[in-house]
Every structure is written in structure tokens, then in C-alpha cells.
Amino acid sequence: MERLQRILAARGVASRRAAEELITAGRVSVDGNVVTELGTRADPVRSTIRVDGKLLKTQRPRYILLNKPRGYITTTKDERDRRTVMDLVQIPERVYPVGRLDRDTEGLLLLTNDGDVANRVMHPRYGLDKEYHVLTLSRPADAVLQRLRNGVTIEGKRVVPEEVRIQRETTEGLILKVVVHEGMHHLVRRMMEEVGIPVERLRRVRLGPLSVTGIQSGIWRELTHGELTTLLEALRLGQANESGVD
């Protein structure tokens, strides 16, 4: 969801200031209701927005999978001028990242301008798996893994992972697979800290039906129609919009 004046400005209806004036003058409606409050948010993809009764063309929905490298922050802009994921995804539509990966976390990041999809991917109610691979140098004791499986308390909330298992051993160390549904800030690192497993690297490899496999670090691609259909089904959002996807 985005602020209405921002949507109007981004579509070239008017400058941000002039868009605010249109709103306060009662000339803008969202889904049939006149909106005069400036903080109002709307969905640039799904909301029906009219200015003076004239329909604003909806934005083409975009669904992008990025394999985020380490060193990029997940935000649309940064006051300190650090590298952001938006430096890697340059497209005309205004997409934004769904949830966050820490600067030093790599892997799968979904970017979209579809507010419903973004909200549901993040909301634990829809139970979308977030699968992480944690690289750690030495093998954790079974008791430690069991503690993790039993769940840990983060910010007063009990987080019980869907799955914890040793995925494989590599020359670099051991890879632990951890699947969670929550999207709390620094969640996996905090869970590892709780049970005393040092994290060398953290990578998200899967988000529900979407996998990072085949996407090189720093590269993005559009979701295929099949992936979008499966994602929308997983989020109980129904059919994919054929026109919106390559």
C-alpha cells in the first residue's frame, strides 16, 4: 500500500503537493469512496482510483525475484547513500521489497508493487515458508539443535521453526536448514544467538513456492506465470492476472 498522493504523483497526475490539494479538495476517490484525508493509502495495482471521476490507469503488476548479494541494504532509499537492492533492480514501475534481508544476508528477495501479495507474504497467518541456510563452522550438538526445534522466545514471542536440520557439510563448514513462517527483523540470527550457534553466512533460499535456484547473485528475473499462480494460490489470492506477467 502506498500513500495516495505518492501514487498520483508517480503516475504523473500532478506534483506531490498538487496531488495533496486534489485530495483535500475531494476530487479523488478510491474504490468508489471520496478520500479527503492525506494519510490515506491505496494499492497501486488493485485499487480503483479516480480523479474528477476519470479513472487512473492501474499500474502493471510486477513480481520480481532477486538474488541479493551481501553488502546491499533492503530499502528503497538510503539517507547515508549506501548501496540498496534498488540499485540492482531498475525498472519503470515503482516496486518495493517484501520484507527485509539484513545487509549481510544474501539470497531470495521478492519485490513487487502488489500490496496484497506483499502483506500476505509477510503475515504469519498465511504460513508461507521462509527457508534459510545458515553456514556455521562446527557441528552443533544434538541437544542444541533440539533446543532450536523446540522453539525460542524472541521479543516475547515464541518462535517454533517449521524445520531444522543439517543440510550438508561443505569445505567451508556445515549448512543448517531452518524454515520459519515469521518475518521478524534479524529473526534467524537472533534464534541462532539464543541457542549459541555462530553464523558465518546466512542465505534465504526459498519463499513458499519460490526458489533462488538458478538465479545468480546480484541478478533478478520476473516470476514465471506458473510461479505467480502457485504463489497466489498459496496466499489464497486466486488467479494470476495474465496480462501482468511476461
Ligand code: URA
Ligand atoms: N533472519 C535474519 O536474521 N536476517 C535476515 O536477513 C533474514 C532473516
